Amino acid sequence: MTAPAHDLIIVGAGFAGMYTTVHAVRSGLDVLGLEAASDVGGTWYWNRYPGARCDVESIDYSFSFDDDLQREWRWTERYATQPEILRYLNHVADRFEVRPHYRFSERVSSAVWDESGQMWNVQTESGLETSARWLVMATGGLSQPQLPDIPGRDDFAGEVLQTSAWPDAPVDLRGKRVAVIGTGSSGVQLIPTITDAASEVTVYQRSANYSVPAFNRPIDDAEWALQQQNLRHRRELSWNGAAGSPWTTQPVPYAEADDAERAAIFEESWTRGGVLFAKAFNGLTVDPMINDAARAFFERKLAEKVSDPEVRAALTPRDHAVGTKRICTDSGYYEAYNLDHVSLIDLRREPIEQITADGIRTSARLREHDVIIYATGFDAMTGALTAIDIRGRGDRSLREEWRGFPSTYLGVALPGYPNLLVLNGPGSPSVLSNMALTSEQQGDYALRLIDHCRRKGYSSAEAMADAAREWTAHGLELAEKTLFGSARSWYTGANIAGKARGFLPYIGGFRTYIDHCDKVAEADYPGFVMTSR
Template sequence: MSDTHTHHDLIVVGAGFAGMYTVIHGVRAGLDVLGLEAGNDVGGTWYWNRYPGARCDVESIDYSFSFDEDLQREWRWTERYATQPEIHRYLAYVADRYDVRRSFRFGEFVDGADWDEDTQRWTVRTRDGLVASARWLVMATGSLSTPILPDIPGRDSFAGDVYQTSVWPDEHPDFAGQRVAVIGTGSSAVQSIPIFAESADELVVYQRTANYSVPAFNRLLDDAEWDQVLERYDERRELSWNGLAGSPWGSHPIPFEDVPEDERDAIFEEAWERGGVLFAKAFQGLTAKPEINAAARDFFERKIGGIVQDPQTLADLTPHNHAIGTKRICTDSGYFETFNLPHVDLVNLRRDPIVEISPEGIRTESGARGFDVIVYATGFDAMTGSLTRIDIRGRDGALLRDAWADGATTYLGVAVPGFPNLLVLNGPGTPSVLSNMALTSEQQGDYALRLIAYSDENGYTSVEARADSAHAWDAHGAELAGKTLFGDAESWYTGANIAGKARGFLPYIGGFRPYIDRVDAVAAEGYPGFVLTRA
């Protein structure tokens, strides 16, 4: 692919789970497909997020492609919750097996994309000068792939080493004997802090918001357990595809109010020992009904109360500003135990905010500390950031970031009014981050390719979401979210972590299987809600 101006049927941006699936099956469908990826290899979030301790919070045997039975049996997962290196090796293996890299250009950061109404094509431009056109543009750019840094006075003046968990270097730095500061206590911080503490001479964690975290209870998968997985893989996959979150796990079958009070702790304990986010499935309605949520919070507080020794540190590590599960529960390995170590300290930024960063270190209202290293674990512009950072211009030159200035509007989470032949995967209005992203990526890629095939078979040159359909879909999603406790939490689910970003619950909270049923019904009826045009 040495040409700087190329023409294709389909351009796919992103080489994570969704992008790889769409390229594999787009090529199988006979389309001329070009994949573009900013990184130097496949992997998506698992290419970039290589910080120490990076680990998926969905069990490995579920967090994998299901479309090929042979692939499922060929790849042998080693752990219950795989680490970043193993997941990246898996995706590289998939790329080799299906010759995925042949369709991709790597190291290509997409700057812009323009729709031409006359030619009914998209033209895509990259930072390095590539210009490519296609009838269809599929954005598989990821839900958590636009890192953010806090706007702190003096941030760029620090004279020591600076790292960001979401763009970690290939060679892990050695923190032995170093004074290390970590800013942020989200998932990447929760996973990496215990590892930093193993070698750092001093570790200070700067926390704005305490987060709920549940141990992973990770383990190696021995041969006997793996053989058992293979025997029941079909059944497990069926449960996952028909579940609310793309996994085989469900909530306790007896409603909370029907379980005697003295028996509830046993059910919470069972969910706790499943690990991580699965704790939120202890009882149906845990993230919707305040009385169930309060019981879960009480159980959590008793758990960490038995771990963290210092009363003030325990109080600071205990979340108070959101219901449990309304921010994604982190999955850890020894996170709370780390704060019992004599060389680890916690700074509560709500009580002692950062004033500035200096060449020597960090100064809060109470005083200054010197550091050799600062690690930012400050999250992402979630769900929309990877799209709005690109100059995507639809009909009449309308800019996507302007169209979404007051909130992301999509139909089925897949299509955007005013942007023909643009299909978004795992974006706002889809289950995405509330589900198993491996399976949602298959579903999303498959749906996009089915829509493309339907259009081609019926002679349509452009497909676009109707504005009224998109507004109805957004209203439906907002109504569902409003029946839960999620909307009360200041989280990246709602855009609250980005100053000036429109607030609204971004993912589809109605569940994975109900979402599939709804979008499949639209396909079966000939795609009502879309404008299908023959030029």
């Protein structure tokens, strides 16, 4: 019987992959990391577009596992930009010697379970073939870019750019007529940054999103010292919170607050910035009455920012409740539409019919452009996994099985796929939480299971089908009790034609999820089948 070449293969070198690599090596495992990019960074390697910025505060969006690392890295802004986050991840890679365990520019094309050898055989697009007892997929929830299927998309003769695969070299938009398709987070961040250079900016909006100003600022020495003083408590709040951050909803119940108190609480939550607006009141994404009040507050703020009533109407979300799509975090997004050379095309009223060599033809007219930028998002949560030909027990295909809704146990393990562990996958909090801390929790849990099997002499561990069905049903049931299920969002797969609909992340809260995972581990992993060979 051929022995596997490695104990563990980790696919991906973002937060989750790097963390798991560091701790797998510390535990004595022979680890091979595979990464499609030429270096570490994950989403922050690829998403280099102007304005790219995290919507979780820098001090929170960082690793917590090493006190010296937390103290030595000095964040410069409240919400770090892509270049700063990438510098941080490079620093982590250097400090903990991550790179020697990786092979870069290796995109995994297939992974096949070998039952007789109790191992995964992995192949990359370059032809590399290797194997491991365990396979950990740290491929990220937002890492499979999605381009819209528009007639003539490849006919455009000008420059084509994509926010999710932005070139490393500088992009010169001076004096150019630029089209931006998409107004999700990347479009909202990008658009204000290009208005000074471009002679025209035409935004093609498929659906309006809620966006709240970041209220970003440099972190001065006094604020940094205070953050460091309170860091241990801040981390405790984050690890015990619903979303991996120290911020919670206001303690005053909406029903008990008068109009003045409600207005003050909404205002305070607004000035927290970005996604934190959804934490104004407990139940904001559950109770339609509270959500309607948040919607009315938002619309009053929008009226202060956008002068043209027709443009303002087009920018007002009508198809989802506040917070049921991820609230965007912006710096001057709405104000950009007050500029004479910036225009908004509402595709609900004027759909795109064709892309030509010269520009974009809608139902109303042809507009000529020099550059088209696609800010059209991702096949979220599942796309990076189904892009790989993963074959489990009996040659079952994950790609085929997940044409239906994905079934996972704790979001980590999949029935029929022994020794395959998914980090931040469907059924885990992932994108609903602070991904830096969820990556630590997920990496720890995967290694905890691997260590259990090594100590007990098990060659494989696999989720039971019943346990996966129950966990998946539990997650969907929780989501159905909220307003999230009514929104056509990438949380539910609605942005991808033909994708099965259902709420993909675990919505029960980060701390609650950790408790579920710990309970399973402490009871010797009920819901798993362990095999000895």
